[in-house]
Amino acid sequence: MTDERTIEVDQFLSHSPATVWRVLTEPDVMALWWAAGDISPVVGHSFTLDMGGFGKQPCTVTKVDPQRLIAYTFAEGTLDSTLTWTIVPEGTGTRLFLAHSGLDVDTPMGLQAFEGMGSGWPGILAAMEQTLEGVDLR
Numbered sequence: 001m002t003d004e005r006t007i008e009v010d011q012f013l014s015h016s017p018a019t020v021w022r023v024l025t026e027p028d029v030m031a032l033w034w035a036a037g038d039i040s041p042v043v044g045h046s047f048t049l050d051m052g053g054f055g056k057q058p059c060t061v062t063k064v065d066p067q068r069l070i071a072y073t074f075a076e077g078t079l080d081s082t083l084t085w086t087i088v089p090e091g092t093g094t095r096l097f098l099a100h101s102g103l104d105v106d107t108p109m110g111l112q113a114f115e116g117m118g119s120g121w122p123g124i125l126a127a128m129e130q131t132l133e134g135v136d137l138r
Contacts, residue, residue: 046058
């Protein structure tokens with residue numbers, strides 16, 4: 001039996017949902033806070049994310065609801081997981097929810113990813129907030 005786990009993280013960002021959407025879907029901005037890649041918010045779009053020492057990871061966009069949600073497969077053929085980013089307006093900013101699902105902790109690679117990314121995602125989302133503070137996205 002496969003034991004699949006999901007990492008869930010939420011982060012308040014002091015920026016509008018439209019700005020957060022741009023940070024998640026524009027390659028030049030995404031490269032500033034996480035990974036370089038040719039993402040596009042179009043269902044079926046295949047792209048790669050350059051994860052440095054972990055190599056270029058193939059991805060495919062599976063769901064898009066502009067300025068509300070984008071989901072894509074991540075590390076197709078190795079981790080076979082899914083990243084789902086959900087944007088919710090909150091006060092003068094945005095609550096961003098990340099669900100990294102489908103990590104098979106019955107495999108050594110899946111377990112390592114679950115443990116490593118489970119502790120790593122909060123820092124990555126904090127880096128997103130710092131990027132938003134330092135970049136003019138008007």
